[in-house]
Amino acid sequence: MRRCLNIWKGSKNLGGAGGHPCLRVFSDxxxxxxxxxxxxxxxxxxxxxxxxxxxxxxxRQLGSVLKRRRWIVRRKLEDWKTSDIAAAxxxxxxxxxxxxxxxxxxxxxxxxxxxxxxxxxxxxxxATVELILKLRRKWNWGPCKIEGYLKNHALGEVAVIAGHTxxxxxxxxxxxxxxxxxxxxxxxxxxxxxxxxxxxxxxxFKMTDSDEWMISFLDDHSRFVPGSETHYNPTGEHAIxxxxxxxxxxxxxxxxxxxxxxxxxxxxxxxxxxxxFCSGNGIEHIKASIRRPSTIGKxxxxxxAYDCESWMFKTHQQFIHYxxxxxxxxxxGYQYPANTYFRDLKTLTDVSG
Numbered sequence: 001m002r003r004c005l006n007i008w009k010g011s012k013n014l015g016g017a018g019g020h021p022c023l024r025v026f027s028d029x030x031x032x033x034x035x036x037x038x039x040x041x042x043x044x045x046x047x048x049x050x051x052x053x054x055x056x057x058x059x060r061q062l063g064s065v066l067k068r069r070r071w072i073v074r075r076k077l078e079d080w081k082t083s084d085i086a087a088a089x090x091x092x093x094x095x096x097x098x099x100x101x102x103x104x105x106x107x108x109x110x111x112x113x114x115x116x117x118x119x120x121x122x123x124x125x126x127a128t129v130e131l132i133l134k135l136r137r138k139w140n141w142g143p144c145k146i147e148g149y150l151k152n153h154a155l156g157e158v159a160v161i162a163g164h165t166x167x168x169x170x171x172x173x174x175x176x177x178x179x180x181x182x183x184x185x186x187x188x189x190x191x192x193x194x195x196x197x198x199x200x201x202x203x204x205f206k207m208t209d210s211d212e213w214m215i216s217f218l219d220d221h222s223r224f225v226p227g228s229e230t231h232y233n234p235t236g237e238h239a240i241x242x243x244x245x246x247x248x249x250x251x252x253x254x255x256x257x258x259x260x261x262x263x264x265x266x267x268x269x270x271x272x273x274x275x276x277f278c279s280g281n282g283i284e285h286i287k288a289s290i291r292r293p294s295t296i297g298k299x300x301x302x303x304x305a306y307d308c309e310s311w312m313f314k315t316h317q318q319f320i321h322y323x324x325x326x327x328x329x330x331x332x333g334y335q336y337p338a339n340t341y342f343r344d345l346k347t348l349t350d351v352s353g
Contacts, residue, residue, distance in 0.1 A: 069111040072096055073103045124166055128158045132167055136176050139327075140309070143167040148334020193331070194220045197345040200286075201226070201253040202299040203243075205234040205261060206306070214306070214316075215239050217246050218299045220257070223329050224341035225302065226250045228320050236263040236274045243277070251345075255284040257296055298331075 068089065075085050076096075086093040102110035131154060135146050143164035150161045162170070171177045194200045200220040208214050208230065215238055216228035227246040231238045243256075256278055258264040265287055266272050271279075278285040288295035305327075306319065313319040324341075328334035 065113050066111060069099045070108070072099050073108075073111065076100050076103075124162050124170065125158070125160050128160050128162050129170055131158055132162065132170055133174060133176065136171060139312070143171065144330065145328055145334065148328045148330065152328065152334050153336075192220075197221050197224070197341045198251055198253045200255045200257055201246075202257045202296050203239065203264075204259055204296055204299045204303070205239075205263060206303045208306075208310075213238075214303075215242055216299065216302065217243065217256075218302055219253075219337075219341055220298060221344060222337050222341035223298060223302070223332060224324055224337040225320055228316070230316055234261075234263055236272055239263055239274055240277050243274075247281075252281060252283055255286055257286045257288065259288050259293075259296055260290055 072085055072089070075088075076082075082093050082096045082100075085096050099111060128150070131150070132146055135141050135149060141149070146167050147162065147164040150158065154161075168177065197219055201217045202220055203215070203217045206214045206216075210230075212230040212232060213234040214228060214230045215234070216225055218225050226249065227242045229238070229242050258274075264272055264274050264285070275285045293300055302323070305323070309322075309327075310316075310319045313322065324338045325336055327336070329337055332340050
């Protein structure tokens with residue numbers, strides 16, 4: 001059935017400039033008939049949508065992908081321009097070319113809708129799954145840290161390395177995922193890292209859950225902790241005593257970065273005993289600005305890990321050994337801090353006294 005519109009004699013083409021590309025004009029004696037070929041996006045008339053128009057199908061019957069493809073081919077067989085077909089369907093011209101080439105190569109069967117599901121489903125080997133669950137239950141690591149461990153330290157244990165997305169799915173399947181209640185707060189945008197070991201150490205005091213004060217030194221480049229102790233009182237003398245032991249074992253750093261606590265910066269503004277010790281041994285003491293914890297963010301991250309993971313160890317030094325030799329660190333490509341520290345260490349320089 002054809003739906004025709006009577007138009008004024010002399011009209012040539014309503015699909016030209018300013019017209020719709022789906023409108024085509026044919027002459028029949030004294031009256032011009034306008035045949036309308038409806039693409040899926042051009043018809044809103046409920047009656048006309050159920051009519052077959054010049055070999056075409058109404059919009060409601062063109063809802064499926066297959067019928068849209070057939071509509072494209074039929075218009076190409078009628079010598080429609082590719083740009084007109086693309087404009088009528090509001091699609092890219094490359095889509096029209098693709099389905100037209102498939103039709104020319106395979107016929108109408110080439111337009112069939114094929115499933116995009118993979119032919120084979122990849123399953124993570126059971127050995128990898130068991131190692132992932134073991135690391136999660138033992139150390140409570142997240143997907144990214146587990147992925148880093150598998151890539152850098154588990155090549156001999158498993159044959160297949162899983163990505164963090166797959167690891168996250170595995171943890172969900174076994175009920176081991178503990179999502180955070182709200183997004184983490186980000187402090188600062190500027191990040192820095194010294195080029196080699198012993199170039200800069202960060203230091204700070206922290207109150208532990210056992211009501212003791214922990215003083216630690218952390219290498220800025222490798223995140224290696226050369227020394228950490230707990231005391232009942234946070235004094236500058238304890239910091240100096242620990243620094244002497246660290247220097248005797250690992251050499252002295254070029255600089256030490258601390259906050260402006262009274263152990264490192266007296267309230268009266270004079271030089272502290274800690275600063276005098278550093279200056280007397282050729283170490284530059286740098287103090288962070290007030291209320292800028294992100295400046296010593298690496299030692300703060302160490303404190304956060306201590307709060308979350310130290311409960312798994314009987315003694316303080318067991319946790320320090322775990323941090324240096326067994327715990328992959330994200331900031332250094334999930335390498336162990338000890339490996340990075342000794343690899344990038346230039347020289348060991350001792351300080352007498």
